[in-house]
Amino acid sequence: MSLREIIILPDKQLRLVSKPVEKVTPEIRQLVDDMFQTMYDAPGIGLAAIQVAQPLRVITMDLAKPDAEGGETKREPRVFINPEIIARSDELSVYEEGCLSIPEYYEEVERPARVRVRFIDLDGKLREEDAExxxxxxxxxxIDHLNGVLFIDYLSKLKRDRVMKKFTKAAKRAE
Structure with missing residues (x-):
């Protein structure tokens, strides 16, 4: 396992549409291991392969909460290969979202409250799950990341332009 660099806005790779994974190979398993290490180190709860400059339809996620006593969090790593939303609720919900590729920026986003997702697991089995x-x-x-969409795309043009300007300036200063 190794840490990979997370690409940051305004990197144009974040707008690429990722390619489907043909087969779960040792290289895909290595990518998944690296993605988990990178995600936990960041720290974050989800990571798309494109965020580590791999335009493949792979997602890692861990929504485990720290235990109440403040001890070690029991990890619940999840892998989604070639995920797709096959059903959405009409009901919407709002969550404050952030993104490892847009560090330290958070904004409320409205999305369907429930979805049904179809994906391949790390054993190559096709699965479907309901999520809420x-x-x-x-x-x-x-999944938006895999399609070149960022959470800021759900914001008003004014807010989105402000975020893009801020991160473009920061990237120029870093050069």
Whole structure:
């Protein structure tokens, strides 16, 4: 396992549409291991492969909450290969979202409250699950990444332009 660099806005790779994974290979398993290490280190609850400059339809996620006693969090790692939303509720919910590729920026986003997702697991098995709450929000956020969509795309043009300007300036200063 190794840490990978998370690409940051305004990197144009974040707008790429990721390619489907043909087969779960040792290379895909290595990518998943690296993505988990990178996600936990960041720290974050979800990561799309494109965020580590791999345009493949792979998502890692862990929504585990720290235990009440403040001890070690029991991790609940999840992997989604070639995920797709196959059903959405008409009911909407609002969550404050952030993104490892848009660090330290958070904004409320409205999305379907419940979704049904179809994906391949790490064993190559096709699965379907219903998601609601934070799980529904996170899986939609990460699938958006695979399609070149960022959570800021759900904001008003004014807010989105402000965020883009801020991160473009920061990138120029870093050069």
């Amino acid at each position: 709450g934070l799980y529904a929000t996170c899986i939609q956020h990460e």
